Amino acid sequence: MEKKKIGVYVCHCGGNISDYVDVEKVRQAIEDEGGVMLAKTTMFACSDSNQKEMVDDIKNNDLNGVVVASCSPKLHLTTFGNVSERAGLNKYNYVHANIREQDSWAHSDDKPGATEKAILLVRAAIAKARLTESLEPNKIVAQKAVAIIGGGVAGMKAAIELSNMDCPVYIIEKEFFIGGRVSQWGAMFTTNETGKEVVTRLYNDMIKRANVTVFTGAEVVTNVGSIGDFKLKVKITPRYVKEKCDRGKLQQAIDACPVEVPDEFNFKITNRKAIYHNFPSEYPQAAVIDMNNCTRCGKCEPICDNIDFSQKEEILDIHVGSVLMATGFDPYTPHDGEFGYNEIGNVVTLPQFKRMIELSGKKLRYKGKNVKNIAYIYCVGSRQEEGGNTYCSRYCCTSAIHASLLVKKKFPDVYNYHFNRGIRTYGKQESLYYDSSAQGDIYLQAYEDALPVVSWNGSKTIVKINDILTGGREMEVEADLVVLVTGMVPRADNSVGTLFKLPKGRDKFFNEIHMKLRPVETFIDGVTISGACQGPKNIMESVNSALSAATKSYSYVSKGELETEPIVAVVNPDSCAWCNACSEACPFDAISMTKDGTKSIAMINNSVCKGCGMCLPVCPTDALELIAYSNNEIESMIDALAHD
Template identity: 40%
Template sequence: MSESGSPQRRIGVYICHCGGNISDYVDVDRVRAAISADPDVVVGKTTLFACSDGTQHEMIDDIHGEDLDGLVVASCSPKLHTTTFRGVSTRADLNPYAYTQVNIREQDSWAHTDDHEGATQKAIALVQAGIAKTRLSLPLEPLRVETVPATMVVGAGITGLRTAIGLADIGIAVTVLERESEVGGWVGRLGPMFPHNASGRAQIDELMAEIAKRPTITVLNNAELVGKTGSFGNYTAKVRLRTETTEELRQLQVGTFVIATGADVYSPEAGELGYGIDGVLTIKEFGDLVDAAKGSGSLTWQGRKVRSVAYVYCVGNRQPGGNEYCSKFCCAATVHASIKVSDLDPSIRQFHLHRDVRAYGRYELMYTESRERGSVYMRYPDDAPPSVEQMPDKRLAVTVTDALTSQDEITLPVDLVVLVTGMVPRDNEDLTTLLKLPTGDDGFYNEIHPKLRPVETVVDGVLIAGACQGPKPATEAVSGGLAAVTQSAGILKKGFAELDPLVATVTESLCTGCGDCLTTCPYDSIASYVCDTGQKATIDPASCKGCGGCVPVCPEDAIDLLGYTSAQMLAAIDGLSVKEPVA
């Protein structure tokens, strides 16, 4: 037995340097020496990178050679490497839920760069807490749920349609919902697009032709997702279909959802950079004007020939206190528009007033072509945006400071001013609430991790793709849709899925059926039933997300959270108070 009275454990502890991110501020050797005094710690090591292949193999060898039954890794955030070290445990025949990740980077070294001694003491306490929690860990097995080989794609823009084709091609039935009367989204309203000058509408028509060849795809227009019941892998989706005179409700069984609802375009306020004045257009309005003039040899506005255009970049984006993000596509779209104008009438003078130009990758070639064909690019200071006024002759005067040449103001007389507007989140409040989709400070949907899990959300089986995650050009949006195809295939093609067993449970003998817990679950996982001893609470493990919100509201302490039991957490708290042993 250990000093705590629990059975003796054999725990391995690995303390990561993180290439200096931790060891520059924490004395990792002192941490190792302190925790090695614990009788349950059989292996205590420091390592340059705990996540490296070499260290993973060393852990596996130690688990086998030392017969370890617990693993503690003190490194970075669990968001980064929980899957990594659970995989190490599994490959070493150690129960993956006997592993604990201790965050001594974000929670310690990075937070206390000015106090190395304090950071070291805190690291010792955090690791001791992790050991105490691991000491009381129980072997858990993943929950197995049967899955339905069908997916619902919400949104029939270019991302949603391409996602549907990808899913059908790997044998998954697909229902695509589009709340508008016509598919295509924003891309379906566009003319020639960069870099291949293919019409947006033509691209959508091509995708629809491909969908027509695949009988396992159903596209529903004027349709919205209004209800969801069931659990991961086997959801019942309630869909409302609208016609001019009727409404119909349908129920469909699906295993996953792919949300591809896209984004909207920023709409300038009246008076913003002259918006509302005759001749001040958004980039979308200007694009329609240019596409309509194709082949005419000239560009006209209100019956007058256009001889000059000024583009004002970053309208509605990169604004302190507003939409602070960059929309990524706007610069390239505007550069492409200027090339189309040059094709139409090379004599039109074009002025690009920008804060920076983001034409990354191959779009840099398009940017170079635009300049070579006569477009003038002028960089204005961040705190001095251009101003737009109408002159007596109905032309427009744009006053701007060109920071690249001088600090003097320049007034440009032009016929049109084009406001280059970026993306903003689409208003999907009902869908967001229904699916409990997480959103960021910018209002777009949040994935679990932008690199490691780029299309998954915290809601199992609900994936996101395309511009609903954040501004991106069509090629990147479609790539996200194909990533969602891969994730859905991984979930649905096997016919079953395995879920984390870190869920809440009810001890029936302690439950008095008071009902206090029934309204606390945001995932509707708690219900009640009647047995011989009265009314009791029960928790559906397939829909429980292990948030633990129900645990503290139970007056009888009848609810516990597997992997984070009350006993484990109290032991971890006690571990935080253990002092470094005196040498």
């Protein structure tokens, strides 16, 4: 092997590392290590200026090994691999040492200990760099198609974008109607366009495209494969109503249905029948029978010929190269008694209130009583104490204030009282706050340790607060309706995420690799995330992330071929005696028997081997190694780390 000439770069990461690790001491400790030709500290290893300096160093010093000691390799492995390649050095000769997440941050309570650990981590990386070899990536066929899980605004926008790039798309929507949460909204800020109008526009654009296939009542039940080659089984639940249906007779059949259940579309403030559709322009325009509640009484069948109980569940096979998650969110459901919810009769959530505005006629009434004083209680289910939902749901201040403007416009005699914890109508949304104040809405504010109290005095609902805007004075409002401004939470049923093994964050939403630098990629190669399944977002932000995720998913499949890591198992023919143990251990059938002269030995199929290493420990003669994780490499790292 060519003698190694290694360049080492130890990063300050601003102060993220150097506030706790003495990076200059680290540099001095490793500069005389065998093979190290130059050792530098740098303020930001990932900065353009340092990347350029690295390229110059590699070229000018003819380096054939590079070590970067900085943040987690999850963030910058690709960055520094590309730096190496730009300098003409094969990227597999670059080794990363994580001295931020696994050192300076983890040991910020022990600076000398963190510095000592950094020295050993860098030495281990150097030990590995001494043994690295140039490698070429494997190439695999990538199926040029993307599955989008979720047919809300984010999913539809991503589908249109992928379709524009000539990429076949499958939308897999669990509900029987497309549109997600947005279809439930009435007029929305900033254009006052309704949710229904936005969904209609997207649906009409999407459905005319030959390369977009939409499945409703559809769920992914199994997933086999990996990036470039996901094989999905999708269960399609029947609607039990033929798509081309005579509307007049259908309505008669709905009227005849004796079953009434709370309507989830209206957040249970109204009821629907077991045979139902969401509203006159639901998509697809076809009713559905809810078999969980249908009693099979048979009253609808004689009325409408298009009711078809013979429809059967189907399982479809879909083969795609990438999966884009757009599964959205659920509104937070307050627990019983939280600000009087489910205990005091006139306490509703913001989503329920918005449906009430949409469905009300000339008077705003709730449970048969006119509504005049409306008290909005903010941050319900958001900004909670540790152990709860500590995050801000971002959209709710704007949504509540917008609702207060709509209700005042539609019913001018109402009064709005906003019990808030500081209004967060960021960006253009601030104008709503101004308009609300200008129309005479009253804002009362509290800190988290003295939240407003909702009580029932036997005849009226009272909301009480010590208002910090008036020096802590106790104020109270007799409320005809209390609206709990609820935030966003992850979908109650996020099992599809488990199916794809998607990591979740502390907030239980799906987690991206890096919030700023890789915001739509996940640790599962080939799976991207978009919209509110990733965390609270308004529609504009969801669409932005959907476009980004569509582009990223497309980048995986666009060429029809993908480069994968050349990390595969290799067989030492001298020590292999073919016992079949490795073949039995391999979950991908990548190992078979071959002849080496007269001797039987194992053979690895590089295009099938995934580089898991399951075959390594079962070999009785230690004839198998994993490229980049050889005995020499691992044991030399252990030697370096063991050194006191």
